[in-house]
Amino acid sequence: MPPRAAKRKAPPTDEAPTKKANIVSPTPHHHASGTSRDEAILREFYPPEMSNERVQAYRDGDIPTPYHQLTGTLQSTELQRQNIKPNKAVAHWFRWDLRLHDNTGLHKAHEAATAGGVPLICLYVFSHEDFHAHCTSPARIDLTLRSLRILKGDLEKLDIPLWVEEVAERKHVPGTILNWCQKWGVSSVHANMEYEVDELRRDAKLVAAGVKKDISFNVHHDTCVVEPMVLRSGSEKPYAVFTPFFKKWEPYVWRNKLLDKLSPSPGKNHPDLNTRESFKELFEQTSFPVPNEGKRLSEKDAARLAKLWPAGEHEALARLQLFLEEHVAKYADRRDRPDIEGGTSSLSLHFAAGTLSARQAVRAARDHNKRLSLDAGHHGWIREICFRDFYKNILLVHPHVCMSKAYHEEYHNVVWEYNDEHFRRWTEGKTGYPIVDAGMRQLASDKFVHNRCRMIVASFLCKDLLLDWRKGERFFMEHLIDGDFASNNAGWQFCSSSGTDAQPYFRIFNPLLQSEKFDPEGHYIRKWVPELRGVRGKAIHDPYARLPASEFKKLGYPEPIVEHKFARDRALERYKTGLGKNTL
Numbered sequence: 001m002p003p004r005a006a007k008r009k010a011p012p013t014d015e016a017p018t019k020k021a022n023i024v025s026p027t028p029h030h031h032a033s034g035t036s037r038d039e040a041i042l043r044e045f046y047p048p049e050m051s052n053e054r055v056q057a058y059r060d061g062d063i064p065t066p067y068h069q070l071t072g073t074l075q076s077t078e079l080q081r082q083n084i085k086p087n088k089a090v091a092h093w094f095r096w097d098l099r100l101h102d103n104t105g106l107h108k109a110h111e112a113a114t115a116g117g118v119p120l121i122c123l124y125v126f127s128h129e130d131f132h133a134h135c136t137s138p139a140r141i142d143l144t145l146r147s148l149r150i151l152k153g154d155l156e157k158l159d160i161p162l163w164v165e166e167v168a169e170r171k172h173v174p175g176t177i178l179n180w181c182q183k184w185g186v187s188s189v190h191a192n193m194e195y196e197v198d199e200l201r202r203d204a205k206l207v208a209a210g211v212k213k214d215i216s217f218n219v220h221h222d223t224c225v226v227e228p229m230v231l232r233s234g235s236e237k238p239y240a241v242f243t244p245f246f247k248k249w250e251p252y253v254w255r256n257k258l259l260d261k262l263s264p265s266p267g268k269n270h271p272d273l274n275t276r277e278s279f280k281e282l283f284e285q286t287s288f289p290v291p292n293e294g295k296r297l298s299e300k301d302a303a304r305l306a307k308l309w310p311a312g313e314h315e316a317l318a319r320l321q322l323f324l325e326e327h328v329a330k331y332a333d334r335r336d337r338p339d340i341e342g343g344t345s346s347l348s349l350h351f352a353a354g355t356l357s358a359r360q361a362v363r364a365a366r367d368h369n370k371r372l373s374l375d376a377g378h379h380g381w382i383r384e385i386c387f388r389d390f391y392k393n394i395l396l397v398h399p400h401v402c403m404s405k406a407y408h409e410e411y412h413n414v415v416w417e418y419n420d421e422h423f424r425r426w427t428e429g430k431t432g433y434p435i436v437d438a439g440m441r442q443l444a445s446d447k448f449v450h451n452r453c454r455m456i457v458a459s460f461l462c463k464d465l466l467l468d469w470r471k472g473e474r475f476f477m478e479h480l481i482d483g484d485f486a487s488n489n490a491g492w493q494f495c496s497s498s499g500t501d502a503q504p505y506f507r508i509f510n511p512l513l514q515s516e517k518f519d520p521e522g523h524y525i526r527k528w529v530p531e532l533r534g535v536r537g538k539a540i541h542d543p544y545a546r547l548p549a550s551e552f553k554k555l556g557y558p559e560p561i562v563e564h565k566f567a568r569d570r571a572l573e574r575y576k577t578g579l580g581k582n583t584l
């Protein structure tokens, strides 16, 4: 166990650096090739890896969590914010909640506007540097822009304008918003809380800065079905394991009738308010910002992905309905089968963009269930949605997971390989393990991967290649259309065995067995790995070992990058050493 930190306020070394030159390199574990574990962190935005002692200080409450900083600021300014008089408008600041229905912040903003007799106006902040700092993928940014266009159209029908404000550097976001509010006479802003560290700190600053300028910032819980931090174990602690969390979560949802209280979409701005004239410029914004180089899809990819993943809340609701009508009943049997179309809902991009709320989804599933109690399919699907809630709770209680640290910080003593060639071959889907390559090629093409294959490719990176899981985590965020920090981080930590509920380090996925079990006929592999389309029978899972050498050569498919048995033994040894389990 690391030594406990002394009871004093630790210096804020996990704050984002203001100048590049200030960043001092820690003592990274260098690899012979010159790359190091420190490269897994985006150093232009974040300080070096936090010490395990500092993690413990967060746990002990010696350092206030960003969540407590925000809630503390909200509490200490409550009276002042209440006393701010309505000016010319109330605003809702959209984030990853790009919908009208069941949007808590939007609903509260509408109520405040109605009570104050002023129009509701809306804002979205397109912050280029945040996209870089958070590794947001071009596909996700493109989906956001497409969702915003639909949202703008829907809001306009209600005489509510939506303005998209472009900000280059994220340090300017708070100032830009305050200026925007002053320009349009906004006295009150509502937004839904984002649970990542940078966002909680930004909001805490804004709430405090706002009251000094007579602007009330109000931040609401919205994204989870059950408000985070509410559910506690018998010993009054936040849950660290999913199953008991779910056991408490489910009856809590039904008992408190949480699904009967969905917020309605806002009503029309009253005609007497002359919103269209007073906020003409906001209505007339015709073009949206263009993402920076490297964050922009090619025209061809944009067109292809728009067809594959239509945006907006109407589409999300239609997709939800289709899934319930045609697939959910068989969910329990098929959710692990990447070879079956419709085995899962493919709604994660809508949850991530906020074009569908988790409450809407759980309620629709409950209402669709025809029996007295939930059947296995409906129940199993609702349980998966609960995972979102659980992982968002983890961010609030353990902010160090947002700072490139493992949930179980002792896993940081595991020494990873930093083999650039292996990493490149993994990213390109050229590992010589068909199921792994199929998963990585699905990611490259569709910017989405089936959950079972996310686990297989992640486990392969952490255990078979023994590469730093944070490199995989970042690569996923940079490519997934549904990239969500909490779920992605937790998924990676599950696979690297360092997270909550993680698979124990000695349980190592065998990619061959996974392939035979979850893609028995090899349909998924043949779909994504064209070199193997002509391979018949069980050879599809392991063509190198199961085909004659001459036949294998003709395929133009790579030999396995590592031998699984060797890799497994190496991983076990490295984990044991890192965790101090090798000593007598």
Ligand SMILES: Cc1cc2nc3c(=O)[nH]c(=O)nc-3n(C[C@H](O)[C@H](O)[C@H](O)COP(=O)(O)OP(=O)(O)OC[C@H]3O[C@@H](n4cnc5c(N)ncnc54)[C@H](O)[C@@H]3O)c2cc1C
Binding pocket: 335, 344, 345, 346, 347, 348, 349, 351, 352, 381, 384, 385, 386, 387, 388, 391, 449, 450, 451, 452, 454, 455, 458, 476, 480, 482, 483, 484, 485, 487, 488, 489, 490, 491, 492, 495
């Ligand atoms: C390494 C790894 C990385 C991941 N990265 C992300 C990510 O960036 N964004 C993301 O939304 N999910 C992520 N997941 C979780 C999961 O893979 C996806 O949510 C799921 O594949 C989405 O497909 P679906 O919508 O068809 O899911 P369904 O099976 O239909 O499930 C319904 C919804 O439940 C939620 N859900 C399901 N499984 C999980 C889970 N394990 N953790 C959290 N929520 C879950 C999702 O919101 C999903 O849309 C990751 C999992 C792993 C193992």
